Amino acid sequence: MLLESNHSVTFNLSTPAPGGGCPPVGIQLEGVILPPVLTVDVVLGLLGNVLALWIFCWKLPSWSPNSLLLFQLVAADFLALLSLPLRIHALLAGHWVFGDAMCRLNLFLMFTNRSASIALMTVVAIYRYFKVVHPHHRLNRMTKRQAGWVSAAVWLLVVAPRAPMLAYSHIKGSGNGTQCFFFTSYKESSRALLALVATHRLLTVLEFVFPFALLLFCSLRIAGFLRRRQMGKPDKVRKAIRVCVVIIAVFLVCFLPTTATTVGLWAVRSFRPWDCAAFYTLTQLTIVSFGLNFLNSALDPLVYVFSSSTFRKALVSSLPRRLRLRRGRMFSRFVGQVHHRVAF
Numbered sequence: 001m002l003l004e005s006n007h008s009v010t011f012n013l014s015t016p017a018p019g020g021g022c023p024p025v026g027i028q029l030e031g032v033i034l035p036p037v038l039t040v041d042v043v044l045g046l047l048g049n050v051l052a053l054w055i056f057c058w059k060l061p062s063w064s065p066n067s068l069l070l071f072q073l074v075a076a077d078f079l080a081l082l083s084l085p086l087r088i089h090a091l092l093a094g095h096w097v098f099g100d101a102m103c104r105l106n107l108f109l110m111f112t113n114r115s116a117s118i119a120l121m122t123v124v125a126i127y128r129y130f131k132v133v134h135p136h137h138r139l140n141r142m143t144k145r146q147a148g149w150v151s152a153a154v155w156l157l158v159v160a161p162r163a164p165m166l167a168y169s170h171i172k173g174s175g176n177g178t179q180c181f182f183f184t185s186y187k188e189s190s191r192a193l194l195a196l197v198a199t200h201r202l203l204t205v206l207e208f209v210f211p212f213a214l215l216l217f218c219s220l221r222i223a224g225f226l227r228r229r230q231m232g233k234p235d236k237v238r239k240a241i242r243v244c245v246v247i248i249a250v251f252l253v254c255f256l257p258t259t260a261t262t263v264g265l266w267a268v269r270s271f272r273p274w275d276c277a278a279f280y281t282l283t284q285l286t287i288v289s290f291g292l293n294f295l296n297s298a299l300d301p302l303v304y305v306f307s308s309s310t311f312r313k314a315l316v317s318s319l320p321r322r323l324r325l326r327r328g329r330m331f332s333r334f335v336g337q338v339h340h341r342v343a344f
């Protein structure tokens with residue numbers, strides 16, 4: 001994932017810079033595409049997550065372990081949404097005006113949100129898998145206190161690899177040319193920063209591949225369990241498979257593009273280091289896909305709706321009395337249709 005300067009430099013993309021590597025170049029595409037995309041992410045994300053926060057804090061009669069895990073997703077989304085307006089301002093103004101400390105915090109929050117969203121959605125899907133396929137497993141007797149410890153462990157796992165980002169300055173240029181971005185070329189002035197960039201790229205790929213493999217495993221196992229189950233009430237199983245499908249859809253839309261372009265950048269860096277044209281093409285694609293990462297903040301409320309019946313009931317009950325019954329029936333019919341299609 002790259003955050004580039006908006007100042008362009010003319011050079012020959014087909015040849016590397018003297019001394020090796022591709023020279024840093026401003027990518028104007030970022031300033032054109034990202035502001036409207038990130039603005040949509042912020043508006044939709046705030047609308048959905050403010051509503052979700054209100055329901056979690058004031059409308060839920062009680063919290064289950066699943067509700068506690070979902071609430072962590074709301075927290076992760078708010079961290080990212082609070083950081084995006086600064087990035088939008090920098091893109092529109094053409095330079096960074098908020099100083100070095102805010103630059104470090106801004107990048108840290110944006111990258112941490114991706115990791116936290118992936119990790120928490122994976123935990124929710126695994127918890128649902130055990131509820132359905134292994135109903136007698138002791139994990140299903142998890143208390144809210146234990147769910148809190150699980151959440152703390154997830155946050156520690158997410159924050160620890162990203163924390164070194166706070167130790168380095170990411171300010172480039174000076175005056176009206178000041179920019180806040182992670183890296184721009186093969187060569188950096190600090191070996192430590194270069195190692196941090198390599199770690200970031202590795203995490204970007206691994207934190208998608210392994211959770212996605214787990215999600216597919218859970219979904220296939222639940223689907224197989226559903227097909228074998230011919231008696232009893234299949235509602236819980238159908239809800240579980242619906243949750244997995246929604247989470248997988250969010251994964252593919254929001255996180256797959258960045259993962260694919262990151263792998264492409266690694267391949268060019270490793271096998272075609274002289275091909276600066278390919279490097280900057282993939283850089284631009286990465287910048288475009290960067291905006292999709294934060295679309296998860298707008299889509300996560302769908303995860304809350306489809307994975308928690310308590311949340312759905314609280315959402316319907318929060319509607320005005322005049323609309324509650326009619327909207328409640330329409331909402332239930334819509335969920336039931338999706339529920340039927342997913343299950344069968």
